[in-house]
Amino acid sequence: MVEDEALISKVLEGDTESFRQLIKQHERLVAHMVSRIVRNSEDREELCQDVFLKVYDKLKEFNFKSKLSTWIATIAYRHAINHIRKKQISFNEQSEWEDFKEQFIANENLEEELADKDLEEHVMVYINQLPVHYRSVLTMYHVDGMSYQEIGKITGMPEGTVKNYLFRARNLLKEKIKKYLGKEELR
Amino acid sequence: MKTPDEKLQESIEQGRFDSSDLDSHAYQIVFEAIKKEPNTHLSPQFSDKILSRIIKAEEKRAFQKDLMWLGIGVLVLIVTAIITIVLTGFKLNAGAFKFVGNYGGLLVFAVLLIGFYQWVERKILPRHSAV
Numbered sequence: 367m368v369e370d371e372a373l374i375s376k377v378l379e380g381d382t383e384s385f386r387q388l389i390k391q392h393e394r395l396v397a398h399m400v401s402r403i404v405r406n407s408e409d410r411e412e413l414c415q416d417v418f419l420k421v422y423d424k425l426k427e428f429n430f431k432s433k434l435s436t437w438i439a440t441i442a443y444r445h446a447i448n449h450i451r452k453k454q455i456s457f458n459e460q461s462e463w464e465d466f467k468e469q470f471i472a473n474e475n476l477e478e479e480l481a482d483k484d485l486e487e488h489v490m491v492y493i494n495q496l497p498v499h500y501r502s503v504l505t506m507y508h509v510d511g512m513s514y515q516e517i518g519k520i521t522g523m524p525e526g527t528v529k530n531y532l533f534r535a536r537n538l539l540k541e542k543i544k545k546y547l548g549k550e551e552l553r
Numbered sequence: 554m555k556t557p558d559e560k561l562q563e564s565i566e567q568g569r570f571d572s573s574d575l576d577s578h579a580y581q582i583v584f585e586a587i588k589k590e591p592n593t594h595l596s597p598q599f600s601d602k603i604l605s606r607i608i609k610a611e612e613k614r615a616f617q618k619d620l621m622w623l624g625i626g627v628l629v630l631i632v633t634a635i636i637t638i639v640l641t642g643f644k645l646n647a648g649a650f651k652f653v654g655n656y657g658g659l660l661v662f663a664v665l666l667i668g669f670y671q672w673v674e675r676k677i678l679p680r681h682s683a684v
Contacts, residue, residue, distance in 0.1 A: 485582050509588065
């Protein structure tokens with residue numbers, strides 16, 4: 367926190383090298399957030415740049431009530447969500463969950479494409495097929511090591527919803543892998 | 554009340570799994586894979602690109618600020634001129650330049666000549682002065 371304060375005050379004084387340091391410290395986090403939400407890889411880098419431009423513009427408003435990383439992740443999450451909203455990409459909201467679950471487990475198109483890949487790669491591809499909120503919550507919890515509280519703050523979801531999304535996402539991936547393992551045994 | 558699946562997820566998260574059980578084994582694979590970073594390739598010049606966009610944005614902002622002050626200046630000048638004209642009853646008098654009205658052709662020629670000199674200066678002189 368003290369390091370963040372020192373870094374922010376240097377950036378606010380106009381020290382661009384300090385801002386470069388801030389970018390280096392948080393670029394992976396921002397890239398994770400954006401890449402889990404936005405599937406089109408061509409848009410991702412520009413979106414990540416936009417996030418840091420917003421961070422630069424709003425840095426004087428940062429009030430140290432949360433960690434700098436949580437604040438930056440919130441900006442990244444909202445920016446990426448707004449991007450897919452603008453592009454009118456389907457959200458697969460909770461009400462559609464049951465339909466989605468059935469389709470997801472039944473869908474065998476991916477299996478043929480993944481025939482020569484290992485199981486971990488299967489899971490990575492399956493994660494990308496999950497609805498946006500599920501895959502972003504999974505990444506924040508398992509890759510970025512965030513707490514339920516932090517994820518709730520970033521996404522605006524209650525902690526209970528975050529836990530529920532995590533449970534459902536892992537359950538769905540398990541069902542998919544189980545189905546795949548069952549098939550492998552039959553071969 | 555937790556479901557058996559929730560309990561299973563908790564125990565896998567704590568590192569306890571039973572590979573003879575298909576659910577447990579499938580969860581083990583899932584938990585290993587979801588820890589992996591997603592494919593997030595950023596170019597090596599990522600921070601440079603952001604900093605150059607910031608500099609450009611600041612230059613644009615500074616230019617817009619200058620433009621705003623120029624606009625305010627021109628507006629104040631016009632308002633002041635109007636107030637002055639109204640208060641002093643000033644009337645425009647061409648005075649000594651009235652005679653120009655009789656020599657319109659000469660005026661046009663003078664403007665064209667000055668324009669030609671300017672053109673010559675821009676096009677020809679730099680070539681000769683260059684080392």
